[in-house]
Amino acid sequence: MTEPGSTRFTPQTPGTSRPAPANMPATRPLMRWRGVDLITAAMLAVAFGVVFWGFDTFIYPILSTATAGFPPLGELMLGVWLLPAVVGGLVIRRPGAALFTELVAANVEMFLGNKWGAAVLLSAVLQGLGVELALALFRHRRFGVLVAVLAGVLAAVFEIVFYEWHSYVAAYSSAWKAIYLVCGMVSGAVIAGVGGWFLVRALARTGALNAFPPGQEVRESNSV
C-alpha cells in the first residue's frame, strides 16, 4: 500500500482552465464515482424521502379529495416524485446518478411503509432510466434547463407508458389514458424539470454544491 515519496494529491477539478463553462461535466472518467458522489446522491435521496413525508403530511391531504375523485389531476403532482432523479442527475452528472438517487429514495418510501409496496422500486427504475436517457442524449455535457425539462418529461413518460398504463389506469379509455399521460408530462416538465433545475442552481449559490460541477459553475461565473 505504499508509494514511496509521492503525494496522492492532484488537483481534481476539471476544466479549470476553461472560462466559466455553463455546462461543466463531472471529472473524467465519468464512470469513476468519487466517494462523495455516492454519499451525496444517497443522502439527497434520503432527504427527499423526508420531503415526501412532509408533502404527504402538509399538502397532499388537501389535494387528495380532488385527486381521489379524479386521478388525472393527481398525476399533475407526479413531478414531485421525479425530483430525486432529476436533482441527482444534475448535481452528480455521472451516468447512473439519476437512477441511483431515485432508487434509494424509493427504498426510503418502501421501508417507511407506503401505498405501493415494492412496486415503488419498479417505478423508480423506470423514472430513473427516463432521466438517464435524457442526460445520455446530451452525452453528460449539457445540463441546462431544457435538458432538465426533457429529463422530467421522459421520466414521466417511462413511468406512465411502461407501468401505470398497465397497472393503475389499465381500464381507462384511450382518450383518458392520453390525458393522464399529458398531465404527467406537464408535471414532469414543470415540477421536476424546471423546478429541479432551479433548485440545483439555488443550492449551488449557497455553496452547498462546491464539491460538484454545479458549484464550480457558480464559482467560476463569480470569479470572472
Place this chain on the structure above:
Amino acid sequence: MSPTQSETGQPESRVLVETSHLASGALVEVSDLTWRPFGRREPVLAGITLRIEAGSRVLLAGPSGSGKSTLLRALAGVLTTTETGKLTGSVLVNGSAAGTLVGLMVQDPADALVAGQVGRDVAFGPESFGMPRDQIWSRVRSALASVGFPYGEDHPTSALSGGEAQRLALAGVLALTPRLVLLDEPTSMLDPDSAAVVREAIICAVHDSGATLVMVEHQLCHWVDQVDRLVVLAPGGRVSADGPVAATLARSADSLAAQGVWVPDVAFPLPLEVPRALCAPTLAVGSGGSGGSGGSGLSGGLSGSVSPGGSGASGASGGLSGLSGLSGLSAASGPLLVAAESVSVIRQARRSVMSANRPSTVTQALLEVCAEVSAGECVAVIGPSGAGKSTLTALLAGVDEPTRGRVRGVGPLLAGVSASPSEVIHRWASRDLAARFGWVPQQAEQAVVARTVRGDVLSTSRRLGLNEDAAGARADALLAVLGLSALAGADPHYLSGGEQRRLALAGAIAHGPSVLVLDEPSVGQDRVTWAAVAGVVVAARDAGVGVVLATHDPLLIALADRRITLRSGRIVDASFDPRAQLPPGERSAASPLAGRAHPLADPREGVTPPHARPSSLWSGLVFSRTGFTGRWTGLASRSGPLSLLLASIVLVLGAPFIIDLRTALIAIGAEIALAPMVLGLGRPPWRRLLPGLFTVASVSFSNWLLSPGREVSTGALAGLRVAFFVVPSVLLVSRIDPSALGDHLGQRLRLPARPVVAAVAALHRFEGLGKTWDQLARVRRVRGLQAGRSLPGRARSVAALTFGLLIETLRQAGRMAVAMEARGFSAAVPSTSPAGSPAPRRTWAEPAPWLLSDSVMLALGLMVAAVPLFVPRV
C-alpha cells in the same frame, strides 16, 4: 489495545498487516504544503513544513480560520474529498501517502456514524480494507474495549449520548490500528462530564497503541499536560510558533489569547459592554420597559451607563468591571412573563426507515417540570446531556408542545394575541409568537432564514412591520457587536459554525422580543466572540428581557441570576443562587465552576435518556416480530431480506395476467389462504395497510369512472389487480431490515459495494434528517415566517423547508464523506489505492445466508404469481 494481538497468522489480509510499524507511531513529514481552494484568493495553508517524530503528541492551536482542521484533513489524505483546489507540497506518513496508517476522528461524532449497531459501525474500517470476517470481530471487540465502551456490540447507535458516540467514533478509528491518530476538536460538542470521559479514553487508548497523535483543540487547558509539543498556526495558514508545550505557551500565550484562543492561565474574558437599547423589547413589558429593569441600579453597573444606540457598539473589547458586578442577583426581577406548569414531554420516535419493523421507542424527555421566567432575569437551565434542557427551553420559547401540562404566557405578553385559549403559547400564531419570543436552537446552523446575513437578521422585524430604518440600524449595530459586519452581505451558509451561531443570536434579538431563549449560545466561540455573546445576554437581561440559557458553559452559567438544574427530565434544583461569582483573578486550568455547576454524583445517569419499552398502547402502531412472541410469527420473519423482496416483486409481474374477476378472486383467495403461514397469526397491521387499501379503492373508482363502458366489474377488476400485489408487498417489505438487505445485495447479488454501503449509511440518517426538518419548521415559526394554512401557504412552507433541508443534507453528506473516506470507504477502488498493490476487496462483517426458508418464501411467491396463468379459462 495491544497492537500485535490480531496480527499473527492472517495471510489473507492483504492490507492491514503493517508489522514493521506496529510497535511505534508513524513519522510524519510535511513539506511546503500549500492549499488554496478554488474560489479563494488566499491560501488556507501556506507553505507548512513540519516534522512530527514517531510516537510524539502534538497539539495544534490557533485562532478560528487559521487552517487547523484543514491541515488535519491534509494529514489524513482526505482534503480533496469534498473540496477542490490547488494543493502543492507533500505529506508523508512513514515515507508514504496516508492509508490505514492514519486515522482521523471528526468533530461531530454524528458525522462518523454509518451503521445501526455499535459493532457494525466499528467494523466499517476493517470491512473497507478487506479484513476477513473473524478478524473483523476480534478487532471490533478490542477497539471497543480500548475506549472503555460501556455497551455491547449489538447496542443501537441511535441510543448513544454525545460522549458515547464520540468514544464509538474513536473505536472506529482505532479499529484500523492507525499509527497516526488525528483528532479534530474531539470534545467540543460535549458537556464537561462527557468531555472528561472522552479525554480519558483518548489518552489511554492512544497511549496503549503507541501511535503518533496530532489534535486540534480550542480549549487548550485540558490538553497541555497530555501532549509534548504545541504547534501554533497563525491566520493565513502559517506556523507561527512550534516547540515544547510549556515554552511555546509562555512565548505565545498572550498573542493567542488576544486572537481568541482559550489559553490556560490567562484570565477569563468578560462580557462585552453592549448598549441595552440594542436588546430592548419592542413591546412594553412590565415596569422595566425598554429602559431596563430594576436590576440596573445595583448590578448593571458600568454597562448600564453606556448610552444606547451609539457607535460604542463596535469593538469595545473586554469589560472594566469584574464578573461579580454583572450578575443581576440582587435585582428584584420584573413581572412574570412565561410559566411552564407541570409540563411533561413524552417523545415517540418518528416512524423511521430503519426501525419500521421494530417496536418504536418512547422517551420521557421531561416529567412534571415547573419553570417561570420573569422580565429582566437570566435563568440558566443546566444539567448533563440528555437531561431535557433543550426540550424545556423549546417549550419556554413556544416552539414545542408539551404532552401534558401547559406553558402559558402571562400578563403583559398577552395583549393582542389572538389564539384560544390565548395564554397557551404553542398555540399562538407565528407572528404573535415572533413578536414576543426569540429562540436560538442548539443546531444554530439550522436557524438560517434568508439569503444574506443582514437580511436574515432583519427578516422578523420586516415580517412584524417594524420601522425599517430603526430596525436596520439596530440590526447593523448587533452585527457590529457580534463581529459580523464584514459579512453582512454574505450568504449565511458560507459562515463558519461559530459565526452562524452569533448570526442566529442577532436574528433572535433584533426585533425586540420580550423573552429570549438560547440553547447553547456559546458553543464554538473563541474568547473574543464569547465576550460579545455574553455581552448581548447581559444587555438583554438588563433591558428587561427574560433570558433563558440552556448551557454547559460555566462562565455563562456564572452570569445567570438563577438556575434550573435538570436531571433525567426532572428538576433537581431550581433555587436562586446568590453565589454566581468567579473569584477575582481566578486562574485555574480546570474551571472552578465545573463541579458546582453540575452537582451530579453520577454522570452516567441522565446521560442516557430513560427509554421505556413500548406498552401495548404503542405497539399497535408498528407491526413487530416481538409483539407476537409465543405464537407462530410466520415464514416471513424467518426469511432473509432478499427472498422477501423478490417475492414481492414477482407478484407485481404476475398482476397483468389477471384478466377477469374470477381469476382475480382465486388469486387473492390463494394469498389470503397463505397469509397465516407466511405472515403469522395475529391482528393485521391495519395502519400499514391503510394507504394500500386506499390506493385499491381509488384505483377501482377511477377505472370505473374513466373506462369506456362504466361497468362496475371493470373498476372492481382494476382494484383487485392492484390489491393482488400491493397488499402482500406492503406486508412483506415491512419485515425487511434495510441493513441486512445491503449485506445481501453486496454478497449474494454481488452488487458494487460502495453504492450499497453509501445507501445503507444514508438510510440511517433518515431519522436525523426528519428532526432537522422539524427544527427548521420551528425556527420559521418563532421567526414569524410560518405561512398560513392555505394551500399556497403550505406549499411555500414545504418549499422553504425542502430547501433548508437539502442544504443541511449536502453539508452533512460532505462531512460524512470525509469521515467515511478516512476509514477507507474508497480503499477498494483501484484508482485510489496506490500503485503496485492490489486493491483490497471489501469484506462484510455480517454474513448473508440463503436458508431453506428463503427458498420456500421465493417458491411461494412464484407460485402465487403464477396462479393467474393457470386458472382455467371459462
